[in-house]
Amino acid sequence: MKKIAFFDAKPYDITSFRRYENEEIKFRFYENKLNPDTMSIAAQYDGVCAFVNDTLNRDVINYLGENGVGVIALRCAGYNNVDLKAAQGKVKIYRVPAYSPHAIAEHTMGMILMLNRKLHRAYIRTRDHNFSLEGLTGFDLYGKTVGIIGTGKIGCCFADVCKGFGMKVFGFDPYKNSNFCGEYCNLDELLSSSDIISLHCPLTKENKHIINSDTISKMRDGVYIINTSRGKLVDTAALIEGIKEGKVGACGLDVYEEETAFFFEDKSDEIILDDNLLRLIAMPNVLVTSHQAFLTKEALDTIAQVTVQNFADYFNSCESKNEVVAK
Ligand code: NAI
Numbered sequence: 434m435k436k437i438a439f440f441d442a443k444p445y446d447i448t449s450f451r452r453y454e455n456e457e458i459k460f461r462f463y464e465n466k467l468n469p470d471t472m473s474i475a476a477q478y479d480g481v482c483a484f485v486n487d488t489l490n491r492d493v494i495n496y497l498g499e500n501g502v503g504v505i506a507l508r509c510a511g512y513n514n515v516d517l518k519a520a521q522g523k524v525k526i527y528r529v530p531a532y533s534p535h536a537i538a539e540h541t542m543g544m545i546l547m548l549n550r551k552l553h554r555a556y557i558r559t560r561d562h563n564f565s566l567e568g569l570t571g572f573d574l575y576g577k578t579v580g581i582i583g584t585g586k587i588g589c590c591f592a593d594v595c596k597g598f599g600m601k602v603f604g605f606d607p608y609k610n611s612n613f614c615g616e617y618c619n620l621d622e623l624l625s626s627s628d629i630i631s632l633h634c635p636l637t638k639e640n641k642h643i644i645n646s647d648t649i650s651k652m653r654d655g656v657y658i659i660n661t662s663r664g665k666l667v668d669t670a671a672l673i674e675g676i677k678e679g680k681v682g683a684c685g686l687d688v689y690e691e692e693t694a695f696f697f698e699d700k701s702d703e704i705i706l707d708d709n710l711l712r713l714i715a716m717p718n719v720l721v722t723s724h725q726a727f728l729t730k731e732a733l734d735t736i737a738q739v740t741v742q743n744f745a746d747y748f749n750s751c752e753s754k755n756e757v758v759a760k
Pocket residue numbers: 510511530531534537582583584585586587588605606607608610633634635636637639640661662663687688724725726727728
Protein backbone atom coordinates (compact mmCIF):
# COMPACT_ATOMS: atom_id res chain seq x y z
CA MET A 434 0.00 0.00 0.00
CA LYS A 435 1.27 3.48 -0.90
CA LYS A 436 1.08 6.28 1.64
CA ILE A 437 0.74 9.88 0.49
CA ALA A 438 1.24 13.04 2.59
CA PHE A 439 -0.84 16.08 1.66
CA PHE A 440 0.51 19.49 2.67
CA ASP A 441 -1.40 22.75 3.12
CA ALA A 442 -4.55 20.62 3.20
CA LYS A 443 -7.89 22.31 3.74
CA PRO A 444 -11.25 20.71 4.64
CA TYR A 445 -12.42 20.94 1.02
CA ASP A 446 -9.30 19.00 -0.10
CA ILE A 447 -10.00 16.28 2.44
CA THR A 448 -13.63 16.00 1.29
CA SER A 449 -12.74 15.70 -2.38
CA PHE A 450 -9.76 13.29 -1.94
CA ARG A 451 -10.98 10.94 0.85
CA ARG A 452 -13.31 9.01 -1.46
CA TYR A 453 -10.34 7.90 -3.59
CA GLU A 454 -8.64 6.03 -0.73
CA ASN A 455 -8.58 2.25 -1.05
CA GLU A 456 -6.38 -0.70 -0.06
CA GLU A 457 -3.72 0.45 -2.55
CA ILE A 458 -3.43 4.12 -1.56
CA LYS A 459 -3.89 5.95 1.77
CA PHE A 460 -3.75 9.70 2.43
CA ARG A 461 -2.59 11.68 5.46
CA PHE A 462 -3.56 15.36 5.46
CA TYR A 463 -1.31 17.99 7.07
CA GLU A 464 -2.39 21.60 7.54
CA ASN A 465 1.25 22.75 7.47
CA LYS A 466 2.89 23.87 4.28
CA LEU A 467 5.72 21.80 2.87
CA ASN A 468 9.03 23.59 3.49
CA PRO A 469 12.44 22.84 5.05
CA ASP A 470 10.81 22.69 8.51
CA THR A 471 8.27 20.05 7.52
CA MET A 472 10.18 18.04 4.89
CA SER A 473 11.14 15.40 7.47
CA ILE A 474 7.42 14.54 7.81
CA ALA A 475 7.15 14.16 4.04
CA ALA A 476 10.15 11.82 3.98
CA GLN A 477 8.12 9.15 5.81
CA TYR A 478 5.78 8.74 2.82
CA ASP A 479 5.90 7.18 -0.64
CA GLY A 480 4.63 10.35 -2.27
CA VAL A 481 3.71 13.95 -1.58
CA CYS A 482 0.76 16.03 -2.72
CA ALA A 483 1.57 19.75 -2.68
CA PHE A 484 -0.15 23.04 -3.49
CA VAL A 485 0.72 26.49 -4.85
CA ASN A 486 2.41 27.93 -1.76
CA ASP A 487 4.42 24.89 -0.69
CA THR A 488 8.20 25.32 -0.97
CA LEU A 489 9.64 22.92 -3.52
CA ASN A 490 13.12 24.34 -3.83
CA ARG A 491 16.40 22.47 -4.37
CA ASP A 492 16.91 21.73 -0.65
CA VAL A 493 13.45 20.25 -0.14
CA ILE A 494 13.54 18.25 -3.37
CA ASN A 495 17.04 16.88 -2.71
CA TYR A 496 16.01 15.85 0.81
CA LEU A 497 12.87 14.10 -0.42
CA GLY A 498 14.76 12.35 -3.23
CA GLU A 499 17.50 11.17 -0.85
CA ASN A 500 14.86 9.83 1.53
CA GLY A 501 13.03 7.74 -1.02
CA VAL A 502 10.12 10.02 -1.95
CA GLY A 503 9.95 9.55 -5.71
CA VAL A 504 6.86 11.57 -6.59
CA ILE A 505 5.37 14.99 -5.92
CA ALA A 506 1.91 15.51 -7.39
CA LEU A 507 0.79 19.13 -7.45
CA ARG A 508 -2.95 19.57 -7.03
CA CYS A 509 -2.83 22.69 -9.20
CA ALA A 510 -1.84 23.76 -12.71
CA GLY A 511 0.99 26.25 -12.03
CA TYR A 512 4.42 24.86 -11.07
CA ASN A 513 6.46 28.06 -10.65
CA ASN A 514 7.17 27.04 -7.02
CA VAL A 515 9.05 23.89 -8.12
CA ASP A 516 12.78 23.73 -8.90
CA LEU A 517 12.35 21.41 -11.88
CA LYS A 518 16.09 21.22 -12.57
CA ALA A 519 16.68 19.97 -9.03
CA ALA A 520 13.93 17.38 -9.47
CA GLN A 521 15.39 15.99 -12.69
CA GLY A 522 16.31 12.30 -12.24
CA LYS A 523 15.41 12.38 -8.51
CA VAL A 524 11.73 13.11 -8.00
CA LYS A 525 8.96 13.01 -10.60
CA ILE A 526 6.68 16.05 -10.64
CA TYR A 527 3.08 15.90 -11.85
CA ARG A 528 0.38 18.56 -12.09
CA VAL A 529 -3.27 18.97 -13.04
CA PRO A 530 -2.96 21.00 -16.24
CA ALA A 531 -6.65 21.87 -16.55
CA TYR A 532 -9.38 21.33 -13.99
CA SER A 533 -11.86 24.00 -14.90
CA PRO A 534 -10.69 26.95 -16.96
CA HIS A 535 -14.33 28.08 -16.70
CA ALA A 536 -14.00 28.46 -12.92
CA ILE A 537 -11.17 30.98 -13.25
CA ALA A 538 -12.68 32.76 -16.27
CA GLU A 539 -16.02 33.16 -14.47
CA HIS A 540 -14.33 34.44 -11.29
CA THR A 541 -12.41 36.97 -13.41
CA MET A 542 -15.65 38.31 -14.89
CA GLY A 543 -17.20 38.28 -11.41
CA MET A 544 -14.42 40.55 -10.16
CA ILE A 545 -14.88 42.93 -13.11
CA LEU A 546 -18.65 43.14 -12.57
CA MET A 547 -18.20 43.71 -8.85
CA LEU A 548 -15.64 46.47 -9.32
CA ASN A 549 -17.40 48.17 -12.20
CA ARG A 550 -20.93 48.11 -10.75
CA LYS A 551 -19.62 48.68 -7.18
CA LEU A 552 -21.53 45.65 -5.92
CA HIS A 553 -19.23 45.35 -2.90
CA ARG A 554 -20.23 48.84 -1.83
CA ALA A 555 -23.93 48.40 -2.67
CA TYR A 556 -24.08 45.22 -0.57
CA ILE A 557 -22.73 47.03 2.52
CA ARG A 558 -24.93 50.11 1.91
CA THR A 559 -28.28 48.39 1.67
CA ARG A 560 -27.50 46.25 4.74
CA ASP A 561 -27.09 49.58 6.55
CA HIS A 562 -30.39 50.82 5.04
CA ASN A 563 -28.48 53.32 2.91
CA PHE A 564 -30.28 53.29 -0.44
CA SER A 565 -28.33 56.15 -2.03
CA LEU A 566 -26.79 55.51 -5.48
CA GLU A 567 -24.16 58.22 -5.07
CA GLY A 568 -20.73 57.01 -6.22
CA LEU A 569 -22.03 53.72 -7.65
CA THR A 570 -21.93 54.68 -11.36
CA GLY A 571 -20.30 52.05 -13.56
CA PHE A 572 -19.87 51.72 -17.32
CA ASP A 573 -21.32 49.37 -19.94
CA LEU A 574 -18.98 46.50 -20.71
CA TYR A 575 -20.70 46.24 -24.09
CA GLY A 576 -18.43 47.83 -26.71
CA LYS A 577 -15.41 48.15 -24.38
CA THR A 578 -12.04 46.56 -25.11
CA VAL A 579 -10.52 43.83 -22.97
CA GLY A 580 -6.83 42.88 -23.34
CA ILE A 581 -5.94 39.32 -22.40
CA ILE A 582 -2.30 38.52 -21.63
CA GLY A 583 -1.95 34.76 -22.10
CA THR A 584 -4.44 33.07 -24.40
CA GLY A 585 -4.18 29.47 -23.19
CA LYS A 586 -7.04 27.47 -21.72
CA ILE A 587 -8.20 30.09 -19.21
CA GLY A 588 -7.48 33.11 -21.44
CA CYS A 589 -9.58 31.57 -24.24
CA CYS A 590 -12.49 30.79 -21.88
CA PHE A 591 -12.36 34.32 -20.53
CA ALA A 592 -12.27 35.72 -24.08
CA ASP A 593 -15.48 33.77 -24.84
CA VAL A 594 -17.12 35.20 -21.71
CA CYS A 595 -16.13 38.73 -22.77
CA LYS A 596 -17.46 38.17 -26.30
CA GLY A 597 -20.76 37.22 -24.69
CA PHE A 598 -20.84 40.69 -23.13
CA GLY A 599 -20.29 42.28 -26.55
CA MET A 600 -16.72 43.36 -25.79
CA LYS A 601 -13.88 43.76 -28.25
CA VAL A 602 -11.18 41.22 -27.32
CA PHE A 603 -7.44 41.66 -27.84
CA GLY A 604 -4.85 39.04 -26.95
CA PHE A 605 -1.11 38.93 -26.45
CA ASP A 606 0.71 35.61 -26.32
CA PRO A 607 4.02 34.44 -27.82
CA TYR A 608 2.12 31.33 -29.02
CA LYS A 609 -1.09 31.78 -30.97
CA ASN A 610 -4.05 29.60 -30.06
CA SER A 611 -6.57 28.68 -32.75
CA ASN A 612 -9.32 28.58 -30.07
CA PHE A 613 -8.84 32.27 -29.24
CA CYS A 614 -11.90 34.21 -30.38
CA GLY A 615 -10.22 37.65 -30.23
CA GLU A 616 -7.64 39.52 -32.23
CA TYR A 617 -3.90 39.11 -31.56
CA CYS A 618 -1.69 42.20 -31.15
CA ASN A 619 1.65 43.04 -29.55
CA LEU A 620 1.92 43.90 -25.87
CA ASP A 621 2.21 47.67 -26.37
CA GLU A 622 -0.90 47.74 -28.57
CA LEU A 623 -2.80 45.73 -25.98
CA LEU A 624 -1.68 48.03 -23.16
CA SER A 625 -2.63 51.23 -24.98
CA SER A 626 -6.00 50.10 -26.34
CA SER A 627 -7.59 48.11 -23.50
CA ASP A 628 -10.16 49.37 -20.99
CA ILE A 629 -9.63 46.20 -18.98
CA ILE A 630 -6.42 44.13 -18.87
CA SER A 631 -6.54 40.59 -17.52
CA LEU A 632 -3.55 38.33 -16.86
CA HIS A 633 -3.83 34.65 -17.81
CA CYS A 634 -0.21 33.59 -18.35
CA PRO A 635 2.01 31.48 -16.09
CA LEU A 636 4.74 33.13 -14.04
CA THR A 637 8.16 32.66 -15.63
CA LYS A 638 11.58 34.26 -15.09
CA GLU A 639 10.95 36.41 -18.17
CA ASN A 640 7.55 37.83 -17.25
CA LYS A 641 8.02 38.61 -13.54
CA HIS A 642 6.53 42.11 -13.02
CA ILE A 643 5.16 42.26 -16.56
CA ILE A 644 2.83 44.85 -15.00
CA ASN A 645 5.23 47.53 -13.74
CA SER A 646 5.49 51.34 -13.74
CA ASP A 647 6.58 51.36 -17.40
CA THR A 648 3.76 49.12 -18.67
CA ILE A 649 1.21 50.91 -16.48
CA SER A 650 2.28 54.26 -17.99
CA LYS A 651 1.37 52.88 -21.45
CA MET A 652 -2.18 51.97 -20.38
CA ARG A 653 -5.37 54.00 -20.82
CA ASP A 654 -6.34 56.33 -18.00
CA GLY A 655 -8.76 54.55 -15.68
CA VAL A 656 -7.74 51.08 -16.88
CA TYR A 657 -8.94 48.05 -14.89
CA ILE A 658 -6.21 45.49 -14.11
CA ILE A 659 -7.26 41.97 -13.13
CA ASN A 660 -4.79 39.32 -11.98
CA THR A 661 -6.02 35.79 -11.37
CA SER A 662 -2.75 34.17 -12.48
CA ARG A 663 0.26 34.63 -10.20
CA GLY A 664 1.07 37.49 -7.82
CA LYS A 665 4.58 38.17 -9.03
CA LEU A 666 3.33 39.09 -12.51
CA VAL A 667 2.47 42.46 -10.95
CA ASP A 668 4.88 44.89 -9.29
CA THR A 669 2.66 45.71 -6.31
CA ALA A 670 4.40 48.98 -5.43
CA ALA A 671 3.96 50.25 -9.01
CA LEU A 672 0.32 49.14 -9.01
CA ILE A 673 -0.39 51.04 -5.78
CA GLU A 674 1.25 54.16 -7.24
CA GLY A 675 -0.88 53.77 -10.39
CA ILE A 676 -4.06 53.56 -8.32
CA LYS A 677 -3.08 56.53 -6.13
CA GLU A 678 -2.40 58.63 -9.24
CA GLY A 679 -5.79 57.62 -10.71
CA LYS A 680 -4.12 56.01 -13.72
CA VAL A 681 -5.49 52.63 -12.68
CA GLY A 682 -9.26 52.93 -12.24
CA ALA A 683 -9.78 49.62 -10.46
CA CYS A 684 -7.96 46.43 -9.71
CA GLY A 685 -9.01 42.86 -8.98
CA LEU A 686 -6.41 40.59 -7.41
CA ASP A 687 -7.03 36.91 -6.77
CA VAL A 688 -3.28 36.48 -6.31
CA TYR A 689 -0.71 38.68 -4.60
CA GLU A 690 3.09 38.86 -4.69
CA GLU A 691 3.47 38.02 -1.01
CA GLU A 692 0.39 35.83 -0.68
CA THR A 693 2.20 32.83 0.82
CA ALA A 694 2.09 34.33 4.32
CA PHE A 695 -1.65 35.09 4.20
CA PHE A 696 -3.79 33.50 1.53
CA PHE A 697 -5.86 30.41 2.35
CA GLU A 698 -5.54 31.19 6.10
CA ASP A 699 -7.80 32.92 8.64
CA LYS A 700 -5.72 35.87 9.88
CA SER A 701 -8.68 37.79 11.32
CA ASP A 702 -7.24 37.74 14.86
CA GLU A 703 -3.81 38.96 13.80
CA ILE A 704 -2.22 42.29 12.96
CA ILE A 705 -1.29 42.18 9.28
CA LEU A 706 2.25 43.51 8.91
CA ASP A 707 2.28 43.71 5.11
CA ASP A 708 1.64 47.40 4.41
CA ASN A 709 1.11 46.91 0.67
CA LEU A 710 -1.61 44.32 1.25
CA LEU A 711 -3.30 46.55 3.83
CA ARG A 712 -3.15 49.53 1.47
CA LEU A 713 -4.74 47.54 -1.35
CA ILE A 714 -7.49 46.13 0.84
CA ALA A 715 -8.28 49.64 2.14
CA MET A 716 -8.86 51.05 -1.36
CA PRO A 717 -12.52 51.20 -2.47
CA ASN A 718 -11.63 50.38 -6.08
CA VAL A 719 -9.58 47.27 -5.26
CA LEU A 720 -11.00 43.80 -4.74
CA VAL A 721 -8.75 41.16 -3.22
CA THR A 722 -9.85 37.52 -3.14
CA SER A 723 -7.69 34.87 -1.55
CA HIS A 724 -6.61 32.72 -4.54
CA GLN A 725 -10.20 31.60 -4.81
CA ALA A 726 -10.75 31.60 -8.57
CA PHE A 727 -10.35 27.82 -8.91
CA LEU A 728 -12.77 27.01 -6.09
CA THR A 729 -15.77 25.36 -7.70
CA LYS A 730 -17.17 21.91 -7.02
CA GLU A 731 -16.41 20.84 -10.59
CA ALA A 732 -12.78 21.99 -10.34
CA LEU A 733 -12.22 20.25 -6.97
CA ASP A 734 -13.67 16.99 -8.33
CA THR A 735 -11.37 17.10 -11.37
CA ILE A 736 -8.31 18.03 -9.28
CA ALA A 737 -8.84 15.00 -7.02
CA GLN A 738 -9.52 12.60 -9.87
CA VAL A 739 -6.52 13.67 -11.98
CA THR A 740 -4.12 13.83 -9.01
CA VAL A 741 -5.02 10.29 -7.93
CA GLN A 742 -4.51 9.13 -11.54
CA ASN A 743 -1.11 10.90 -11.56
CA PHE A 744 -0.05 8.91 -8.47
CA ALA A 745 -1.33 5.69 -10.08
CA ASP A 746 0.63 6.41 -13.27
CA TYR A 747 3.80 6.95 -11.25
CA PHE A 748 3.43 3.84 -9.08
CA ASN A 749 2.53 1.71 -12.14
CA SER A 750 5.43 3.21 -14.19
CA CYS A 751 3.02 4.50 -16.85
CA GLU A 752 3.86 7.49 -19.00
CA SER A 753 1.81 10.58 -18.23
CA LYS A 754 1.22 13.81 -20.12
CA ASN A 755 0.81 15.46 -16.73
CA GLU A 756 4.44 14.95 -15.76
CA VAL A 757 6.36 18.24 -15.68
CA VAL A 758 10.02 18.23 -16.65
CA ALA A 759 12.70 20.91 -16.82
CA LYS A 760 13.03 22.49 -20.27
P1 NAI B 1 -2.13 27.53 -20.31
O1 NAI B 1 -0.79 26.88 -20.26
O2 NAI B 1 -3.26 26.84 -20.99
O3 NAI B 1 -1.98 28.99 -20.97
C1 NAI B 1 -1.01 29.91 -20.60
C2 NAI B 1 -0.71 30.76 -21.82
O4 NAI B 1 0.15 31.83 -21.41
C3 NAI B 1 -0.01 30.02 -22.96
O5 NAI B 1 -0.72 30.20 -24.16
C4 NAI B 1 1.38 30.66 -23.00
O6 NAI B 1 1.91 30.71 -24.32
C5 NAI B 1 1.07 32.06 -22.49
N1 NAI B 1 2.21 32.80 -22.02
C6 NAI B 1 3.35 32.36 -21.43
N2 NAI B 1 4.16 33.40 -21.15
C7 NAI B 1 3.54 34.52 -21.58
C8 NAI B 1 3.86 35.90 -21.58
N3 NAI B 1 5.01 36.33 -21.07
N4 NAI B 1 2.99 36.76 -22.12
C9 NAI B 1 1.81 36.34 -22.65
N5 NAI B 1 1.44 35.05 -22.67
C10 NAI B 1 2.30 34.15 -22.15
O7 NAI B 1 -2.49 27.86 -18.78
P2 NAI B 1 -3.92 28.14 -18.16
O8 NAI B 1 -4.54 26.85 -17.72
O9 NAI B 1 -4.70 29.02 -19.06
O10 NAI B 1 -3.53 28.92 -16.81
C11 NAI B 1 -2.93 30.19 -16.85
C12 NAI B 1 -2.44 30.55 -15.46
O11 NAI B 1 -3.54 30.74 -14.58
C13 NAI B 1 -1.63 29.45 -14.75
O12 NAI B 1 -0.28 29.45 -15.15
C14 NAI B 1 -1.77 29.82 -13.30
O13 NAI B 1 -0.72 30.70 -12.95
C15 NAI B 1 -3.10 30.57 -13.25
N6 NAI B 1 -4.12 29.85 -12.49
C16 NAI B 1 -4.73 30.49 -11.44
C17 NAI B 1 -5.70 29.85 -10.71
C18 NAI B 1 -6.41 30.54 -9.57
O14 NAI B 1 -7.14 29.90 -8.81
N7 NAI B 1 -6.28 31.85 -9.41
C19 NAI B 1 -6.10 28.47 -11.01
C20 NAI B 1 -5.45 27.92 -12.17
C21 NAI B 1 -4.48 28.58 -12.87
